[in-house]
Amino acid sequence: MRSRSHEAKEALELIRQCFPEALVAAYLVQMWRTLAAGDFVSKDAAADWVMPLLPGRRAALIRQAKLQYLGLGDMDWTSDRQQVRRVADDLATPVAALL
Numbered sequence: 001m002r003s004r005s006h007e008a009k010e011a012l013e014l015i016r017q018c019f020p021e022a023l024v025a026a027y028l029v030q031m032w033r034t035l036a037a038g039d040f041v042s043k044d045a046a047a048d049w050v051m052p053l054l055p056g057r058r059a060a061l062i063r064q065a066k067l068q069y070l071g072l073g074d075m076d077w078t079s080d081r082q083q084v085r086r087v088a089d090d091l092a093t094p095v096a097a098l099l
Contacts, residue, residue, distance in 0.1 A: 022061075026047065026065045026066070028095055029043065029050045029062060029065075032098070034046075043066070044066050047062050050062060051063060058086075058087045058090065061087050
């Protein structure tokens with residue numbers, strides 16, 4: 001029998017493989033905030049929470065993901081795909097640690 005933690009980590013990996021990088025980052029930020037604080041907030045509120053915790057360029061990408069999620073941004077993510085993937089990978093670490 002697999003543990004809930006193992007199943008959650010598998011689900012996390014599936015999300016990272018199946019969704020665009022910016023959306024993955026938004027989900028991971030929301031998951032991290034939920035696990036760290038114990039309550040559920042919107043993706044944009046979670047982005048506001050995490051941006052001060054991240055270095056400049058990564059915080060800027062989370063801000064762009066937030067704007068995209070709110071329908072206020074129209075960034076072409078292909079130019080920053082590798083950087084966004086690195087941010088998503090970095091965000092997955094604290095999420096997995098809290099599972």
